[in-house]
Amino acid sequence: MENLNRVVDAVSAAVFFKVPLLGTQIELIVLYLALPMLFFTIWLGFPNIRAVGHAFHILRNQPREGQAKGDVSQFAALTTALAGTIGLGNIAGVAVALTMGGPGAILWMFIIGWFAMTVKMAEVTLGLKYRIIDQWGHAHGGPMYVLKAVLAQRGWPRLGIVLGGFYAFFALFGAIPMVQVNQSFQQVSAVTGITNGWYYGIFLAFAVALVTLGGAVWLGEVSKRLTPLKVAVYLIGVCSILVLHAGAIPGALAQIWEGAWNGTAATGGAVGAFVAGMRRAVFASEAGVGSAVMAHSLARTDEPVSEGMVALLEPLLGTMIVCALGGLALVVAGTWDDGLKGIAITSAAFAAVSPSFPYILAVAVFLFAYSTLVAWGFYGLQAWGYLFGNGPRAQWAYKILYVVALPPAAVIDLGRVIDIVDSSFFLMAIPNVLALYFCAGELRRDVRGYWARVRGKG
Secondary structure (H helix, E strand, O other): OHHHHHHHHHHHHHHOOEEEEOOEEEEHHHHHHHHHHHHHHHHOOOHHHHOHHHHHHHHHOOOOOOOOOOOEOHHHHHHHHHHHHOOHHHHHHHHHHHHHHOOHHHHHHHHHHHHHHHHHHHHHHHHHHOOEEOOOOOEEOOHHHHHHHHHHHOOOHHHHHHHHHHHHHHHHHHOOOHHHHHHHHHHHHHHHOOOOHHHHHHHHHHHHHHHHOOOHHHHHHHHHHHHHHHHHHHHHHHHHHHHHOHHHHHHHHHHHHHHHHHOOHHHOHHHHHHHHHHHHHHHHHOOOOOHHHHHHOOEOOOOHHHHHHHHOHHHHHHHHHHHHHHHHHHHHHOHHHOOOOOHHHHHHHHHHHOOOHHHHHHHHHHHHHHHHHHHHHHHHHHHHHHHHOOOHHHHHHHHHHHHHOHHHHOOOOOOHHHHHHHHHHHHOHHHHHHHHHHOHHHHHHHHHHHHHHHHHHO
16 A cells, blocks of 8 residues: 555656746646647637637537437537536635635636637547447547547557557546545535435435436436536525625725736735636636547537537636636635635635525535536546447446445545546646647648638528
8 A cells, every 4th residue: 555655646746746937836737738728729710709609509500310420419518518527626626726826816717718718629629520430329539539540640550549548548547536426525514414425425326327327318418407507506606695795896806806917925926826727727627638528529510610619618608607706706705715725615605695505505516516427427438438348348337337436435535546536637638638739730720611611601
């Protein structure tokens, strides 16, 4: 065990190696994910401005069953991806950003979320372009398939297989659901008094199994209903805080704006606000990690770029709206500066509205955790299928392993398990971002060609 701990510590230290940035230490992996956001935004002609309205148009006119290849509608694919992206990190992550960088971090989260839209569009476009349809007629996709196909075209098939396998291997560990189960149990336990984590874990495992064992179609159906519901429940609480403290909103906005450029020394100044906002926005949006590609690859469409444009709505909704409104509510409530940490900051802000509001937060936390578990179970299944095949036996083996892993997570001490999961999650970004750079030229050609076809139809 000591040897294993040393290995885990070494891997975690390497993945989250910090470099100085304007006098502040920041993880190199965060910079690695942030740079393609700026590059592809310029390279692809600012689709995070031009394509937003068109993305909603696509959702209103998406192909029906039988009109294009794919297992689920484009809206169901979007909500499945949002189910994996909008999780507890959007609740606790905003609070962490505030304690690290002060109110100014909220503005930087908003700005970085805007740049993240382009990376999300780019990686999903490639995922749809290089997805495969198996012998049972089901779609499979993800960065592993992109790397395998693209590098084979360039005469490096072995490198493509290695990098694709690298991504899939770490995706299996990155999809481990222990953190979500443990965190959701802590909040539910705090407001309900439930102390038996095994009962909670078994209940959650049963609920996840109902969807996971049902396959992609069930996943899409549940996601397109559950994702709007969980966001609505959370935003009810957030908007209640804002309405209750409406007079404090102008002052809070001023704090956020000034903090972004002239932050206090206690939170690292303006640089500290920028670093905290960038770190949490990158983590919350998952842009560059490639996880959402596996959900969008199921979409029913023959136009890869159109699904990429739908995907850019993820950071818009998850980071720029949910996180920004949640951050504003915490600044308005003032609980971020009370010495609390993490989700306790949000719980205190909800309690300021009404003693019953932490229960609303507990419901939101459960829904956020549950939908994330369902989505990441599917992501892990895609990685498993790439490594071991997509046959029925292989698929059932993974589903059973995934569900069985849930109950212990509610009661064990996570410790280094979190290090393993987090390290694996961000190791997925290394080959995925390389794939984006490999395909930069064809991405721009595909996007320009798509706009030309749209103008031709118009």
